[in-house]
Amino acid sequence: MQSSDMKKINLVLFAMFCALANGASGAVDLSGTASVNITSETAAGAKNIAFDEARRQIILDVLGQYAMPEQLSAAMQNASGDALTAMIASSSIDGEKLSDTTYSANITMTINPKIAKNWLDANGVQNWIPDGSDVNRFVALVVMSDPIANWSELNKIIRNEKLNFVTKYVQSGQVAIELPASSRANFTIALRENGWRYANQGGVLRVWK
Secondary structure, three states: OOHHHHHHHHHHHHHHHHHHHHHHHOOOOOEEEEEEEEEOOOHHHHHHHHHHHHHHHHHHHHHOOOEOHHHHHHHHHOOOHHHHHHHEEEEEEEEEEEOOOEEEEEEEEEEOHHHHHHHHHHOOOOEOOOOOOOOOEEEEEEEOOOHHHHHHHHHHHHHHOOOOOEEEEEEOOEEEEEEEHHHHHHHHHHHHHOOOEEEEEOOEEEEEO
């Protein structure tokens, strides 16, 4: 095979690798761990209670990063065990200990983003989980130490870049905004030039100053 052909193949493979890497970095990882120590009449009963408590705690903690906390808490109070179990894509156990009446372990669970988003939407919980259904938009979660000044500055940055955005959520010094995916690079450059910091977390752009 000629060297020019090898170069073409290498370029194609490199492009495929970059595409896969970019896709992976944008995927949301809804995983969490809960440490449980439950005593009941039997070890089996304690384990069932422990998994139920771990499931509820992990869902509350993990989805609380992508949804309005008050609305999420209210929805969780009325949620059935079956509905919450359906959200869990996988689980694992570490440090498991059992006695006749006690069960303790570190339980890790991963939440299915699409099922979770459907449940949040059905229960009227505002959220910004990137479920991968709209690759043309992304969500930026902005933490503001000085809400009035920071929000004014952020709006100025967005106007200067001529970006269209939708405010998804505003509360307690935090605001979630949705922007076109094509503007992500320009947006992050403008943020950096104006002294803001940012990091990708599970498909959401976390921004702070």
